[in-house]
Amino acid sequence: MPDNSNKFCITSSVRIPEWVNEAYFKKLLKREFREFRRILNLSIIPATPPGETYTSLLMRIIVDIEMKDGFSQQKSYVLKTMLDDAQGNGFVNTLNIFPKEKQMYDLIIPQLEQLYEQSGSTVQFAPKCHWSENVNGRICLVQEDLKTKKFRNINRLKGFDMPHMRRVLEKLAEFHAASAVWRQRNGPFPEDFQRTYLPANYNKSKSYQARVQSYKAAMAKWGLADHEQYVSRIPTADQFVQSVARCFNTNPQEFKVLNHGDFWSSNIMLSYTQSGEINQLRFVDFQLCKWGSPSQDLWELIICSAHHSIRIKHFDCFVRIYHTHLVRCLKILNYSERMPLLRELHMSMIKYGFWGYFTTFTHLVFILLPVDTEASLQKLMQADEEGDRFRSKVYTNPLYVRSVLSIFPFLHRRGILDF
Structure with a gap:
């Protein structure tokens, strides 16, 4: 026994x-x-x-x-x-992110992969989902364990080098292209994927005011040349909410895709050959998928996960790598509408450039924070002394400061901080 x-x-x-x-x-x-x-x-x-x-x-x-x-x-x-x-x-749990992810694994991802299969290619975007269920509102997904197939994440504190960025951008282009063709064949994505969750009462939010106050205090310590001009450009609560709303423009003339919505290194798994070359990629965590401009995923990937030495230096190059592969994939999948032009993509990166500021102000703060058992979103939002102490720590974290010293001047040069 x-x-x-x-x-x-x-x-x-x-x-x-x-x-x-x-x-x-x-x-x-x-x-x-x-x-x-x-x-x-x-x-x-x-x-x-x-x-x-x-x-x-x-x-x-x-x-x-x-x-x-x-x-x-x-x-x-x-x-x-x-x-x-x-x-x-x-x-x-009220944000409806779990029903959306269940729908992605049950229906949409298999159908996106099937589009490539019908074109004679084998493409996988996500781990296999063995089981999904909704029991009285409690959603559960049981997925294959990618680690047993030697998939892993890179170190989020370091970010992707150029060969990694190229492969990730190409995989993202494959995902986006399939979603555009899916939309063409099946009509609009379900309502959950169209909806915009706008932050409520930001102008009355003590949390937002506390974060901005801590942020401006930290900016004075970063070593930015003429830091006052950057401090004066941090958006008010009204400007912040209006900018979020503008990022979800429904202009039917614009090229749109299903964004992953949380596209940074911890949601990207990679496997390698014995010689250390990148082999395969899989995406995980499909809770925030959103129909809109591909600039959302591009901004988040570049700001949050490109190595600090190439993030700004090769920004335009990243957009070109993505665009070249996007057009290639759209042709493979017989996309029947007009192909998006590279210059239009660059223009949308500026038009929706608020994603660049948004992701710097929110996600990058945590991504570049070394493992900290006391770190929590709740502490970042607290409008009290404990919150002030935590914000001071994360906003002056040396890894974060090194990044914002190049990001803020770049956003400023492109007119993205003109709220």
């Missing part, structure tokens, strides 16, 4: 929901393996390190199973589910 004394190996630092247990995985294993007999051992490990901030609960499930012929094997899955409302995460 196997020793079942350590049947459930659960780490104590993360609260695992009671329903994540042997009975839950038996259903999945019976569906996946005809010869499945029983579970010998089930280990549940948090899939994200402490000090990283996420909107979901991610767990790696390692299962030792016995087959009917007596042989055993090990399987590994990643389980993604909603955070518990009781832990103060009710707001996240």
